[in-house]
Amino acid sequence: MSVTFPSPHSYTGEDIVELHLHGSRACVNGVLSDLGERPGLRQARRGEFTMRAYEAGKLSVYEVEALGSLLTADTERERIQALNSGGGKEVLEEWRKGLVEGMAHAEAVIDFSADGDNTDLQDVEQVWGGVTKKIRTLRERMERELSSSVGELINDGVSVVLTGPPNAGKSSLINKLLKRDFAIVSPEAGTTRDVMTANIDLDGVKCKVSDTAGIRDAEGAEGIGVERAKDMREGADVVVEVRGYGEEEEEEEEGVGGGEERNVIRVRNKIDLRKEGEGGVEGVIDISAETGEGMEEFIDQLRVRVNEILDSGGGSASTEGDGTLAPESVVVTRARHREHISNAVEALLRFEEMAGYGEGGVDMAAEELRLAASEIGRVVGRVDVEDVLDSLFNDFCVGK
Ligand SMILES: Nc1nc2c(ncn2[C@@H]2O[C@H](COP(=O)(O)OP(=O)(O)OP(=O)(O)O)[C@@H](O)[C@H]2O)c(=O)[nH]1
Ligand SMILES: [Mg+2]
Structure with missing residues (x-):
């Protein structure tokens, strides 16, 4: 057929x-x-259909990116976010329209000043005052959007790093989380060296869980692994501090463990070795990566932290009053969007600084508006985006 x-x-x-x-x-x-x-x-080459749709003006870059995210979506949240990209596009187009309007007003002010007729000067100043106020509101709105990294977190995944001393059971724990034999487990201290990362789907949110080398003074390859582990801990969204049962005390003295940082979950592993009648420790979740005891509580706690991060990452337009996410208003879903919107914000800050400075200032300030509009245009964009497209279409499969 x-x-x-x-x-x-x-x-x-x-x-x-x-x-x-x-x-x-x-x-x-x-x-x-x-x-x-x-x-x-x-x-057809990979993504050629979408490439042609783009070239025919049927899709914008922003939409092609969303389609790319949809095709590679691992979790429900990613899928919903990609489907809602239309909302983000609308916001961007509204911003651009605001900036273009500002430019038109600036032109009018410049023309008017050039006429040398001062009778209506007060009107002009009023118009210009209105423009600068609107632009400031727009800039603040952009900054709010930038302050949220929810979009990128949903796309890229929330990073969860398992860290702690050698032999605490970090590799055993990641295997338990993934329900498969992913990392090597052995009674030898210093087994894991490279960072091993795998994704889990936590109620529709992608989490990138990393197993790392046990932290201790070490040389050679293990030493490099320890450095990598420390870097991973530094950059993690959620840190899981794993201690083996009975090993917590000495770690505390070395200053490796503990900490009341908000993004840290502390677990005590190997709780199956617990002696009769021994209690737990405040703020520490007891688990056994071997028997599975306590895993439910641990995963619950992880879920709570991840949702806290997503909610606080919103803290703005992307968070409703009750703290639930409204993904339809998420604009920034990729680092590329962040870069252009940040450039626009910088241009607008320069605009605001110059806007007050008499006639010559208006000229230069208008140039900043143009710059900001073109940066926002690039996010949705048809302006020099060939490199973005090349790398993007490679993610597509043949037939898309
Ligand atoms: N009894 C008991 N033993 C465990 C448990 N979890 C891990 N072990 C044992 O502890 C040892 C170390 O486990 P690993 O998971 O390799 O520990 P690790 O933290 O990854 O160690 P390094 O990679 O060397 O830093 C192994 O012999 C595991 O079988 C547990 O819940 N109970
Ligand atoms: Mg290990």
Whole structure:
């Protein structure tokens, strides 16, 4: 069976024919090899359909990125965020419109001042005052959006780093979390050296969990592993401090453990070795990576921390009054968006500084507005984005 999509109402805007076949490899290969022998026909490259849709103006870069996120989405939150990218695009277009309006007003003020007619000077100043006020509000709105990294966290995953002394059971714990034999576990201290990272889906939120080398004074390859472990701990969204049962005390003295940092979860592993009648420690979750005891409480605690991070990362337009996420208003979902919006904010700060300085100032200030508008335009963008697109389309599969 075949279905035709005449131009311009197809995905790419061109004429498209879809062949619907039986799914067996032999059928598909038979048809493909027949088509391949006909002049002018070849297989599509990865993401070529989307590339053509983009070139035909059917999709913006922002939408292509969202489609890329959708195709690679591991979790429900990622999927919803990608589907809601339209909301982000609308916000961006509203910002750009505001900036372009500001530019138009600036032009008017410049023209008016050039006329040398001072009778309506007060009106002009009033108009200009209104423009600068609007731009300031817009800039504050952008800063609020930048202060939230929820979009990127949902896309990239929340990083959870397991750390602690050698032999505490970090590798055993990651295996338990992943429900598979992922990292090597051995009674030898200093088994893990490289950082080992795998994703888990925590109620629809992607978490990148990393097992790291046990922290101790070490040389050679293990020493490098320890350095990597420390770097990972530093950059983690959530730190899980793992101690082996009976090993907590000496660690505290060395100043490795403890800490009341908000993003730290402290666990005491190997609780199956606990002696009769011995109690727990305040603020520390007892688990056994071997028997699974306490794992539920640990995962609950992890869930609480991850949600706290997402909620506080919102703290703005992306968080509703009751603290629940409103993903439809998330604008920044990639580092690329952050970069352009930050550039726009900087330009607007310069604008605000100059806007007050008489006539010459308006000229220069207007230039900053233009710059800010073009940066915001790039986020949605059709401006010099070839490199973005190249790397993006590579993530797509053939046929998309
Ligand atoms: N009894 C008991 N033993 C455990 C438990 N968890 C881990 N172990 C044992 O502790 C030893 C060390 O476990 P690992 O998971 O390799 O510890 P690690 O923290 O990754 O160690 P390094 O990679 O060397 O830093 C192994 O012999 C495990 O079998 C537990 O809950 N109970
Ligand atoms: Mg290990």
